[in-house]
Amino acid sequence: LQRGAQIFTNYCLSCHSASGMRFNRLKDIGLTDEEIKKNLMFTTDNVGDVMLAAMNPKDAAKWFGAAPPDLTLIARSKGADYLYAYMRGFYKDPTRPNGWNNVVFDKVGMPHPLWEQQGVQAVEWDAKGQPVMVKDEHGELKPKLYWESTGAHSRRLPNGKVIQTEYDAYVRDLVNYLVYM
Template sequence: MKMQFRHLIAALAFILPTTAVMAAGEGPELEKAPINVRDVESLQRGAQIFTNYCLSCHSAQAMRFNRLQDINLSEEQIKSNLMFTTDKIGDTMHAAMPVKDAKEWFGAAPPDLSVIARSRGADYLYAYLRGFYRDDTRPTGWNNLVFDKVGMPHALWQWQGDQVLQTVKGKDGKDEHKLALVKAGSMTKLENGKADTREFDQRMADLTNYLVWMSEPVQTKREQIGYVVLMFLALVMLPLAYLLKKEYWKDVH
């Protein structure tokens, strides 16, 4: 009986957090993020955006600057263009903002982004980065469609411009929220009431792509090793196993 009770407690410990995560994940339907971790140019652009903008407040303590050489950046390129918080290329990526100041300004230190793509998912990050809109009720003046009452201000608003939240009737008659661009930024256009956000969306795809890669930099090599192992099993071990089987069973009638 005690053993069964322990098993029940263990099952509840697993189920309850999972249920909480599912409930927290309710929200607008997320667009598929255009991710390709083999696109080195996209990763390089994403790394530039991340180190120039995200590292001002966020850290990535599980990532070292010299790891960027894996996406075909030279040590000199990394030092000259991407390192602003340290002069040692082997250091981890820590935020420029002191933790004490972050807590005072935002109420809490911004989270580390080392594995944010694994915890949130690429689709969520892609929607979040494009989902900021003006909200005068918030302390920062910004809110987010996929993260209601977000504490983070819109760091890239000059690129995107200003969006506002609109409520429209969906096909099923229910109210739906959508964002509308009302003031163009340096990477968006607004002509005759029609918004062109392709350039900004591409940059956010690059940043999301980099965050996905950063969460597991060895994933491409891991997949390559996996293919080699499968080929070895299929081309070498399987024929040997077949010949061994024939040898063992040759005298069996």
């Protein structure tokens, strides 16, 4: 949960608020006021403050097409499995304004916040310029993804800072924190 809180404050809180969560609640997961102030607080000075996004919602709406939602109750409304799949489902899409899309949330406005950790996934395109579609574990059609790389094994090797199992654990910790919130 502590690592999930760190990931949340470093990668999510710049755009998404968690207005139902106060920084001082992180003491419930074993952090001290000093650790919270030193490592997790970037936009406020009071440990009792709520977690508000650094970005102005009006600017975000202009840049991304909609203001980013508050994430306090996102795990309750979407579910942990959805969030886990969502954070693993980003792919490079040159047809989108921000260059990213998601197999779980098609035409997502949010760019991939953890692309440096995961690496860049891309969609396989057919000869007509349409994405190759495959059925997921629920029988729904999703774009076929592959790892983009400059190496000889361009369709097999991730190019992120961490290997896939480490990235999956990273996302799991973030999702567990969102569930905790």
